[in-house]
Amino acid sequence: MKESITRSMEGLHEQRTLELVKIAAYKGFHPMEILEWLEAGMEKVGYLYEISEYFIADLIFAGIIFQEALDLEEFQALYQEEENQREGKGKILTASIKTDFHNIGKRLFGSFSSAAGFDVMDIGEDVEASEIVEMVREYNPDIVGLSGMHTSSLNEMKLAVEALKKAGLRDQVKIIIGGGCITDDVSYDFVGADYATKNIAKAVRVCEKWMVEKT
Ligand code: B12
Numbered sequence: 001m002k003e004s005i006t007r008s009m010e011g012l013h014e015q016r017t018l019e020l021v022k023i024a025a026y027k028g029f030h031p032m033e034i035l036e037w038l039e040a041g042m043e044k045v046g047y048l049y050e051i052s053e054y055f056i057a058d059l060i061f062a063g064i065i066f067q068e069a070l071d072l073e074e075f076q077a078l079y080q081e082e083e084n085q086r087e088g089k090g091k092i093l094t095a096s097i098k099t100d101f102h103n104i105g106k107r108l109f110g111s112f113s114s115a116a117g118f119d120v121m122d123i124g125e126d127v128e129a130s131e132i133v134e135m136v137r138e139y140n141p142d143i144v145g146l147s148g149m150h151t152s153s154l155n156e157m158k159l160a161v162e163a164l165k166k167a168g169l170r171d172q173v174k175i176i177i178g179g180g181c182i183t184d185d186v187s188y189d190f191v192g193a194d195y196a197t198k199n200i201a202k203a204v205r206v207c208e209k210w211m212v213e214k215t
Pocket of ligand 1: 039042043044045046047049050056059060061062063066099100101102103104105106108109144145146147148149150151152176177178179180197198199200203
């Protein structure tokens, strides 16, 4: 199952990928596992783009297939099952950082956090540091989740954290960063965040731990 889904995603086979995800969901595979197989395919798409075997249209199409898979009723039903005490766990504000229009990973973080009981406000893509400050003031989240896929995203995230500090809001929130800009040797200290990960399950667990510590 794993290899077929990854290969089908890599090969940009829309219908086949969707059918395979439906079958995997029917067979009872964990949503996190299915997600990882799809992501492995996306990684390969990124690599094929890097070596010029795929073009920008292929990246766009890969993004569409991935999103369609996540929107499948079968997949949604799976992670709804994960849902526990929905409301009141805490508030999370998410954004793709300035210059970054990628949003699939950020939305996933939002969906899984929401399924775990957080209230999530997604303020979109290419979000300026000043908008993040404004929204933290308005929405008063417990946690800010910043997403970035570009190598330069870390600098933009650092600027956002500095802007929050300058506005006197940094101590009110925990900051978690994720996305392709996070590599093994990335230090969240550089950004001034509290945690960095590409792993959604780990991210949600950390957010839950923060909320327990807060209360
Ligand atoms: C799909 C895609 C696109 C789609 C995006 C569609 C969309 N709606 O998002 C489109 C076609 C629009 C696109 C555009 C571009 N892209 Co693009 N894209 C990709 C691709 C193939 C997949 C990204 C993806 O969605 N992956 C699947 C998701 C689930 O993974 P993820 O985002 O990493 O998220 C996971 C974790 O990181 C984590 N996560 C994500 N956010 C957050 C946030 C928090 C708080 C937490 C805790 C966790 C978390 O959760 C997810 C679950 O595992 C990648 C290749 C790759 N290897 O990633 C290139 C890639 C990211 N793109 C790239 C580039 C260069 C571009 C363009 C500049 C191309 C161009 N010449 O125009 C533009 C950029 C536009 C812009 N200004 O942002 C480069 C970036 C290079 C770099 N290091 O700087 C990559 C790496 C491709 C490559 N190998 O060259 N892209």
